[in-house]
Amino acid sequence: MVRVKSRYLLCEVNVSDRSHLLLLDDRSVGAAVKDAVARTHGDYGAALCSVRFCVKYLNAHTGIVFLRFPKRCYKLLWSALPFITSVEMRGQKIPCFLNCLHVGGTIRTCQKFLIRYNTQQLHRMLPKCKNEEEKQQVRRSILNCSQAWGNKEELEGEGESGEDEEE
Amino acid sequence: MPFSSSHVFPWPPSSSMAVFMDLNIRVDPDKSKLQRLIDTAAHLGFSTVALNYVFEPSTKKKQEIPVPTPISELIGELPVVQGRSRPIRVLNRLTVVTSDASHFRPNAAEYRRFDLLAVEPTTEKLFHAACMSYDVDIVCISVTEKLPFFFKRAPINGAVDRGVLFELSYAAAIRDSTRRRYTIANAVCLMETCKGKNVILSSAAEKALELRGPYDIINLGSLFGLSDENSKAAVSSSCRSVLLHAETRKTASGIISTSRTDQQEALQDQTDPGDEPSAKRPKHS
Structure with a gap:
């Protein structure tokens, strides 16, 4: 059996005021990532990011996010993540940045x-x-x-x- | 290197493989802001940071070279680095922006107060001089404008031979889209000539939110045309060689250098039992 391979990026959302973290939700993080990819890599990046990208897990208390990218192009998509400067959460634009802690092949690792x-x-x-x-x-x-x-x-x-x- | 690193720096330990450094953090008179910057850098896993004082001489009026504030006055308590048990190490650095040959004064006493010395040349002539003859550690590549000149092989090879490193900072690229284009264009232009060797990546961050994690920076290097291992070196081992180069620069222009003392000791060892030959010499003559 062959499975479809992905890369999971374990990222930490850093904000200046920790109480803002509780506003996080997966849709807003996903939108911010997609937006940053479209800004840095144009239509090509946006197309790659639309296929199997998703936010797998989010902990609003510690600000930990799991992002899933297709294995083939995860480096390209990852290179857009440093350009995220803010995430729009519930109508508020909160300045933050994503810090990648770990890249794994499975959720388990x-x-x-x-x-x-x-x-x-x-x-x-x-x-x-x-x-x-x-x-x-x-x-x-x-x-x-x-x-x-x-x-x-x-x-x-x-x-x-x-x-x-x-x- | 003529000396072992343990002589000069008790830290970082030679056994550790990757110690991340960020050699460009803008110094800020606001202490709480600076403290937050240092805290964030330690949280991200940088074990050494350098506070950057920018000095931009103008032709009209004479300006004073800034004097570094002692670290203990700027920052209350040094935070512990993520994943390590040591507190973060903070250095001082001066960047001289030169647009004229008279702006950089070699052997100025003011420069010696800083741990690191960098120069940002704005013309091709000055870039050549900075690479080939200036006594500096870092040559900054401008990221806020399109370069008015092309990088030539000769000065870049000269800089590589002398151990001078090129610095690219990424904070401008994060701030807005036009400067992102300039950063990437200048970076790719540099990488074509120096092939990714002798490059360091640093933040030039003014706010804590402009810092990025070391692994993100390593991956960002691929946008700048660096290969994986070169961009890893750009945040770890190359930065270390900057520190070592700074140490040699300080001592060579000073009174005594670490390598010299070793030689002198060796000489003394030779002469101690050899007192007789020197005593014999007058007889020969």
């Missing part, structure tokens, strides 16, 4: 990477905690990450709680 990355973020968060209670909570989340290795649902929940603490 991206997920593995994401768990590792999120654990790392929790570790970075630990010294910033203000009181002991927060510290305990982050420590528990880190422990949960290593216990639930591969259990994505649980990690997401923990990632959220950690994120809220930082605010």
Whole structure:
């Protein structure tokens, strides 16, 4: 059996104010990507981007996005991503940029990477905690990450709680 | 290199393969803005950044070369780099925009306060001089206008031999579409002559949102006509060679250089047991 091959880009949406991240939705990110590709690569890019491009997953709390591109032309489409300067979310134009963290051939490898990355973020968060209670909570989340290795649902929940603490 | 890098820089460790650097971040008098820039750079995984002071001499009135503010005054606490346990390293850099030969004063004492020295020539003659004779680390390629001259083989080969690197910055390309065209056109023009060697890619970012992640920059290099490995080198190993070149430049024009001290030590080692020959010499004469 031969399967249709794709590349999954694991990107992080960076905004200046983290509370804007909650406005994210997959359609707006997809539209921003398509727009940037059309601007940099013209009709050819837009045509390539219309075939099997989609936003596979989006976490509004951590700002993580999975983008699927056809394997044949993912480099060309990826080269348009740095030119995204803003995403229009619910009528608001929010300046942001996409930072690509990982390129994978399957969603599974991206997920593995994401768990590792999120654990790392929790570790970075630990010294910033203000009181002991927060510290305990982050420590528990880190422990949960290593216990639930591969259990994505649980990690997401923990990632959220950690994120809220930082605010 | 005549010396091992560990002599000069205790960091980055030689074992690590890819250490990303961004050698051009516009310095901003607004400290909170600068802090946000540095924080973002550390979050993206850049382990070294250079704060860029631009000096543009004009013929009408005499201007002072800017004096770098100490890093500790500009930035409160250096953030820890993503994926590493060390804080980010911040350097100072001066870019001299020259449109006349008198603008760049070699051996000016003011230049020595900066860690890195770059020059942005605007005419072909100055470009030739910058590549062949100026004592600088980086030659900036203008990205905001169409180049008034073509790159010739001779100066570019001379710069490659001397270890001077060419810098392309991408922030202008992000800002608007006409400058994107100029950036790509000038970049492709440069790559035709230098074949992707001795190029660094840097941001020239004024705002935190104009920075891009290292992997995005590496892929962006393909738009500029760089091959994969060359564009990877453009954000990591080439930047490292800029730092090493800056170190040699400083010491060579100063009093003592690292390579010289090694030689002197070797000489001393030779002369220490060899006191007798020098004592014998008067007898011969």
